[in-house]
Amino acid sequence: NAGVTQTPKFQVLKTGQSMTLQCAQDMNHNSMYWYRQDPGMGLRLIYYSASEGTTDKGEVPNGYNVSRLNKREFSLRLESAAPSQTSVYFCASSESDIAKNIQYFGAGTRLSVL
């Protein structure tokens, strides 16, 4: 059982380059999330999608765009990468149960922007 799958696992970009981080879940979850994790900062929410067809900004959305392609897939795009976007990015998914918002995480994408 794959759960949440993220690709790629590692990426090095030059400043100004663009890239898309892919995320897919096979648990039939309605809700999906993108976080970034920086040393000593915990996880910060970038964007989320409560259900297929909807996306909303989280705490740190600047410099990112997302697409909820279908129920399974939620991608994160960096249009013009900056060194401040060097981070570890995690995708997560959950059932749409406000009383029990348990999130399932992928293994992460480690991104370096030079």
Next chain:
Amino acid sequence: SQQGEEDPQALSIQEGENATMNCSYKTSINNLQWYRQNSGRGLVHLILIRSNEREKHSGRLRVTLDTSKKSSSLLITASRAADTASYFCATDAGSWGKLQFGAGTQVVVTP
């Protein structure tokens, strides 16, 4: 801004000892969750405690919640080397269901 803050930032213990870490938060919550992250991996859900609960157990884990003090604690009993990880609290403050994570407690268990 982080809703939850863990204390201590780091903890080093020997196998067999208990590990206790605390989480403080700022606003009213629906529930509070604890997650574990092994080095280089994603987070894994451990336990959820609702705002109307005071204590919850799961195996060697014990979580308490004091809503009057806006704090929670996670106790891992009889620690094992495999418990070496970072532990995060996450609060669900009712904003649709989004979670806010603390900065984590790094636990090292030596054999």
